[in-house]
Amino acid sequence: MKHPKKKRVTLQEVAKHAGVSTATASLVVRNNPRISDKTRKIVMNSMKELGYVYDRVAANLRSQSSNTVGVIITDISNKFISEFLVGVHETLEEVGYTVLLGTSFDSLAKQDHLLSTMLEHRVGGLILDPVSGSNAETVNRLNQMNTPMVLAVRELPEVKSDYVGINYRKGSLMATNHLIDKGHKRIAFLGGVRTSSTWIERMDGYQYAHDNAGLIIDNNLVVDSPPTREGGLEAVLQVLRNPDPPTAIFCFNDLVAFGVMQGLRKEGFNPGQDIDIVGFDNIPESDVYHPPLTTVSSFPRLTGIEAAKLLHQQMSNDSHEQQRLILEPELIVRESA
Amino acid sequence: MKHPKKKRVTLQEVAKHAGVSTATASLVVRNNPRISDKTRKIVMNSMKELGYVYDRVAANLRSQSSNTVGVIITDISNKFISEFLVGVHETLEEVGYTVLLGTSFDSLAKQDHLLSTMLEHRVGGLILDPVSGSNAETVNRLNQMNTPMVLAVRELPEVKSDYVGINYRKGSLMATNHLIDKGHKRIAFLGGVRTSSTWIERMDGYQYAHDNAGLIIDNNLVVDSPPTREGGLEAVLQVLRNPDPPTAIFCFNDLVAFGVMQGLRKEGFNPGQDIDIVGFDNIPESDVYHPPLTTVSSFPRLTGIEAAKLLHQQMSNDSHEQQRLILEPELIVRESA
DNA sequence: CTGAAAGCGCTTACAG
DNA sequence: CTGAAAGCGCTTACAG
Secondary structure, eight states, rough: OOOOOOOOOHHHHHHHHHHHHHHHHHHTTTOOTTSSSHHHHHHHHHHHHHHHOOOOOHHHHHHHHOEEEEEEEEEESHHHHHHHHHHHHHHHHHHTTTTEEOOOTTTHHHHHHHHHHHTTTTTTTEEEEOOOOHHHHHHHHHHHTTTTEEEEOOTTTTTTTTEEEOOHHHHHHHHHHHHHTTTOOOEEEEEOOTTTHHHHHHHHHHHHHHHHOOOOOOOOGEEOOSSSSHHHHHHHHHHTTTSOOEEEEEEEEEHHHHHHHHHHHEEEEEEETTTTEOSSSSOGGGBSSSEEEEEEEEHHHHHHHHHHHHHHHHHHHOOOOOOOEEOOOOEESSSSO | OOOOOOOOOOHHHHHHHSSSOOOHHHHHHHOOOTTTTHHHHHHHHHHHTTTOOHHHHHHHHHTOOOOOOEEEETTTTTTTHHHHHHHHHHHHTTOOOOEEEEOOOOOHHHHHHHHHHHHHHTEEEEEEETTTTHHHHHHHHOOOOOOOEEEEESTTTTOOOOOEEEOOOHHHHHHHHHHHHHSOOOOOEEEEEEEEEHHHHHHHHHHHHHHHHTOOGGGGGGOOOSSHHHHHHHHHHHHHHSSSSSSSEESSSSSHHHHHHHHHHHHTTBBBBTTTEEEEBBBBBGGBBBBBBBBBOOHHHHHHHHHHHHHHHHOOOOOOOOEEEEOOEEEEOSSSS
């Protein structure tokens, strides 16, 4: 876990080689304009000659600053999250931060551990896609350390923090309305973790659409599961055992929808014809599924970009008021419904 | 880019509060058995009471060690790479490393910049999925710094380093043979960057299969492109303009295959019936495509795990001989060919 | 515009 | 088993 390295060339050595003081050399590395061009060149030369590599760690320690940002996500395999990460990462690198990545694999214990590690590494800020069921307490440690943070994707009810996410409720409302408009009365809602804010919000929209249409929800048609392909597969198998199965399915996300399609085929149904399906996320592959998936587009990359921007704002402004950014989704109608 | 933080509680303060010397407190934090249980408890208490957070950065500086590892990848959106990253990340976190993530977005300049940044951050080791066209010189900077490194996914001819990757040649051979066995004589090879080792190796296998069968390759059927869905789409449109179009297509990877399918449909062909298609990678979604994709499984996650293990070995053993690990692929026959 | 000295928060010999 | 002091590689006032 530890590994001693060949001795680095230090700034002192560079300074000595260039015949200046360490302070001067330090100013040169940091491009301070107060150094004459002549001196600067001499020092730069010495750096090149000796193969000097700036030690950002020592610099950060001394100046009590940080240019690293921690990013903790739940699961890279999830396309929504990986696209989110692209947005975050791209934006953060642009502004010059280096990112410490942590994956919680949806485990609260791992997330806790990662939070600690990040703090120990003196991150200047943190972007957190929290595990469902994260408690405020865990996260408030960050506030205590005065570390800027933005929460993304999943909102934590009791946590005071910047947040950027999707208007899941509206997306779910649009999806369910679409199915109702097509004449469906028995619409299942499959997948997702019942305690997560993302599930609850989708449930809200699903409920609201039913209420509006004067329909009542059959609770046997609401089956939760991990938000994965496997989860979708299991959920649909369960719901099909129902004596009165659904005629349409609203899926927690596109991954779940794939699993659902697989399950339907396995049971002899033809997805998109016998049973309509709507997904959520509009991951890039959803339009090459079989059949192409009707889904709700939720702009993961943009979510990441905005989260990174918000964090950057927080880190550069001392007086920063809390922000909450909710992106509006869009219904993409394809062949599955 | 910099951000001053509230003053941290230091180990000195803890020591004073506990009535011991800093050295003793330090030994406690690091779980040194040489400290009596009684003293340990007192110190632990003080830490809790004061809200102490270990400063790994200061510790690493002083002890000239590092428990961070840099991971530079080309593109998170690419499912092969993101799965690879999962493997790397999971393994690295298990052994207690924290990962600094960099994405080169396939730009040589960005990769160079990231390498510098990682060195400046004193990473203890590095896993590099190099941009195609990376030159040895760039990478050898690491060797100069004596930083352990393992190359993954793409091999760099002139670079001496551990490497873990896939036997692309064999995978490509299997895929092409499969198409030849089905009676195809005009097999296109679409997508991928012509200068990358991954492309060259696939080309080798494709060539070899043709030679074996006494077939000759029509160079008009070999079209390179970025290894993305968009790239596949463009490549197939180009190859279809051919007066004598192919009857089967071997795709650089599954993403390219999706693009190819889309392109075929757009031009009125029915993928898997009019024209057979084989992909490469076996990404999780490939079996829910339309039609389910015949492809070569290349174990991205395992690749990541092995890369991380190799790096860990290098970092913990001083005498480490160079290793080259090549994973064997597998043909997955589904409906597209 | 440049230099000498102190200090960021730890760990590391060295004594005892 | 514990303590006092030096030092990792930088930056930061403070002088000049």
